[in-house]
Amino acid sequence: MNKILIIGATSAIAESCAKIWSSRGDSIFLVAKNKEKLDLLETNLKNNDSKDITSFLMDVNNLEDHKKMFDEAENQLKEINIVLIAHGTLSDQDECEKDVNKTVEEIKTNAISTIALLTEISNRFIKKKSGTIAVISSVAGDRGRSSNYVYGSAKAMVSTFASGLRQRLNKYNVSVVTIKPAFIDTPMTKNNKKNLLWTQPSSIAPRIVKSIDSKKSEVYLPSFWRFIMLIIKLIPNFVFKKINL
Numbered sequence: 001m002n003k004i005l006i007i008g009a010t011s012a013i014a015e016s017c018a019k020i021w022s023s024r025g026d027s028i029f030l031v032a033k034n035k036e037k038l039d040l041l042e043t044n045l046k047n048n049d050s051k052d053i054t055s056f057l058m059d060v061n062n063l064e065d066h067k068k069m070f071d072e073a074e075n076q077l078k079e080i081n082i083v084l085i086a087h088g089t090l091s092d093q094d095e096c097e098k099d100v101n102k103t104v105e106e107i108k109t110n111a112i113s114t115i116a117l118l119t120e121i122s123n124r125f126i127k128k129k130s131g132t133i134a135v136i137s138s139v140a141g142d143r144g145r146s147s148n149y150v151y152g153s154a155k156a157m158v159s160t161f162a163s164g165l166r167q168r169l170n171k172y173n174v175s176v177v178t179i180k181p182a183f184i185d186t187p188m189t190k191n192n193k194k195n196l197l198w199t200q201p202s203s204i205a206p207r208i209v210k211s212i213d214s215k216k217s218e219v220y221l222p223s224f225w226r227f228i229m230l231i232i233k234l235i236p237n238f239v240f241k242k243i244n245l
Contacts, residue, residue, distance in 0.1 A: 002026040003077040005070075007060065007117060008087025010037040012186035013136065016205035017084060018045060027052040029073040029080075032087075033059040060087050060113040066120050074124075082212060083121050085114055085135040090188045091151040103150050110154035115161050122165055125174040133169075134177040134212045135162050139220065141180070142229040145245040166217060175215035179208055182225040 004021055006014050009030035021028055022045045030045075030053065032038040038055050045053045054076045058065050073080055091106040114135060125131035140148055141155030159178055166176035183189070183198040204221040211219040220226040235243070 002082050003029075003079050004082040004084065005029045005031070005073045005077070005080050005121075006084045006086065007031045007069075008085065008136075009055070010034055010041055011086045011088070011188070012201040013181065013184065013205065013208070014084060014086035015041060016201040017086075017208055019048065020205055020209050022048055022053065027077055028054075029077050030055040031058050031069060031073075033057065060117065061108055063113065063116050066116055070120055070124065079128075080121075080124075081130065082132045083134065084208075084212070085117055085133070087113070088136065088188075091148065091154070093146075093148050093150055096150040106150055107154050107157075110151060111157040114158050118161060118165060122169055122174065122176075126169065126172045129173050132175045132177065132212055132215055133165075134179060134208070136179045136181065137162065139180050139182045139225050139229050143233050143240075147245060175217075177212055177216055178218045179211065179221065180219065180225070181221045182228075184221075 002021065004026050006018055006028060008014050009018060010032040018028055018030070018041070028045065030038060030042055032041075032055075035057055038057060042053050042055045056069050056072055058069050088110050089106060091110070092102070096103040096106060118133065118135060121131075121133055125133065135158060137159045138152070138155040140152035141157075141159045144152050144156070159180070162176050162178045166178075169176060181204060183192075183194075184204065185194060185198050185200055199222055207219065207221055207223075220229070232245075
């Protein structure tokens with residue numbers, strides 16, 4: 001049985017993963033900032049015959065609360081062996097272009113808070129020389145595009161940080177899994193136009209859980225996005241800057 005900490009637990013992707021973990025009897029510590037949604041998720045998971053579910057209310061941007069949260073998770077779970085970091089916001093690119101404060105706020109939420117959490121949990125896992133850290137980044141971080149480069153740059157920071165962290169932690173038997181979703185139909189993307197490239201959180205959650213179990217280094221979801229992003233990265237700059245993406 002795993003002891004799992006989920007940060008950003010009320011996100012659609014994290015919730016779908018939590019349902020899988022709870023159904024197989026894992027102990028789960030849920031962290032989110034919306035009390036109503038967090039309480040509802042905890043109740044639903046407990047009603048799903050999973051009793052070992054606890055929660056903690058926290059805004060990830062309050063960096064001073066991170067240590068207290070990790071201490072409480074370790075106290076409730078007794079030991080943490082899997083962490084899923086899944087919080088984030090979909091930046092409004094137009095607003096960010098007009099207001100640098102909005103840009104900084106989005107970078108803090110989507111990158112700085114995540115990096116702070118990764119640093120704290122990695123140092124704890126180093127001490128016990130075991131553990132798996134999974135962090136949700138995005139294909140948007142593979143190359144900056146005019147339509148979402150604020151969000152993409154934050155995710156690029158997360159992916160690069162996770163890559164370096166993975167190399168650092170390897171000698172301590174700690175795994176770092178970078179999860180790169182593409183177009184996922186969630187409340188966060190409700191205003192986006194949908195097409196055949198879009199998929200549901202419930203469709204990718206089993207792949208996330210499997211990737212964490214097998215300690216993959218990096219996973220694109222759906223998997224064909226690895227090849228799409230490879231093509232996008234290979235487009236020369238003199239061509240790319242003229243494309244509307």
